[in-house]
Amino acid sequence: MISLENVSKKFGTGVFGLSDVSFAVEKGEFVFLIGPTGSGKTTILRMLIRETLPTAGSIVVNSWDIVKLPSSKVPDLRKKVGVIFQDLKLLNDRTILENTMLPLQVVGVKGKEAQGKAEEVLKSVGILEHKDKFPIQLSGGELQRAAIARALILNPEILLADEPTGNLDDETAYGIVKLLSDINDLGTTIIMATHNIGIVKKLNKRVIELNKGTLVNDKKDHKPKEHEEKEEAKEKTEKEEKVEAKEEPKEEKVEEKHEEKEEKKDGKLKVDDFEEALK
Helix, strand or coil, X not given: CEEEEEEEEECCCCCEEEEEEEEEECCCCEEEEEXXXXXXXXXXXXXXXXXCCCCEEEEEECCEECCCCCHHHHHHHHHHEEEXXXXXXXXXXXXXXXXXXXXXXXXXXXXXXXXXXXXXXXXXXXXHHHCCCCHHHCCHHHHHHHHHHHHHCCCCCEEEEECCCCCCCHHHHHHHHHHHHHHHHCCCEEEEEECCHHHHHHCCCEEEEEECCEEEEEECCCCCHHHHHHHHHHHHHHHHHHHHHHHHHHHHHHHHHHHHHHHHHCCCCCHHHXXXXXX
C-alpha cells in the first residue's frame, strides 16, 4: 500500500532531513514512527500527501507514484489519505460540526447529507454532544477527537497522525491511541508519529525508528495479539499449577493434624497409629 525506496530529502540549507530511507507498509497495518525532534518523522508524513517531494528516491501510495503525480491528481490522493495535523488546524470561528463537515463541502457534499455524515463520525469518536461548541470550549483530548473525526470524514484508506498525543496527559493520550487502534481494527491503515514511548510500549504494533534522517530500526517481529493472549494464558495456567502443587502437602498436613486432634478429643488414638509413631 505504501512504499518508500531510497528516499532522501535535502533542504535549501544543505541539511538532509532524510537519507536513503526505505520501508513498506501493508494494507491494514498500524505503524509507529518514533525518533527525536528533527529525525524526519513529519517530513515522511508530508511526503505521503505530496506536501513536499523527495530529493531522491521513489514513494508509492496505493497506485500513485508521488513524485510523478500531477498537481491535478493531488486532491484525489488526499481523499484517500486522512491527516491528523500536529497543530490540529481546526478553524476557531466554526463549530466542531462545521469543522468536521468542511472536507465534505470541499468535495461537493452539502446540506443535510454532509451534516448527517459529520454527526455519525462525531458519534463514533465520542464527542457528538460537543458538535455545536467552538474549539476554544473543548479540552485537549476532545480537540484531538474532533481532528480525528475530520480526518475520517471522507472515509480514507490511510490515516496519518502527527504527534496526536503531544500535549495530553497519559490517560487522555492512551484514550486517543486506543481510538486510533479501534479505527485500525476496522481496516484503516495508520501511521502515527510520536515521542510517547510509553504509549508505544503499551500497544503491540510495528515500530519504525528514525534518527537524524536515517532509519535505524524497523521492529517487525512483534507477536500477533492472539498469540500473545495464548502465551499469557499458558503462563497463568502454569503459575496456578505450581501454586496448587506447593499448597497440596500443606493441606494434607492440616488434615492429618485435624484428624489427630479429633482422635485425642475422643481419648483414643488408634493402636496402629500409636505403634507407628513409636517406631
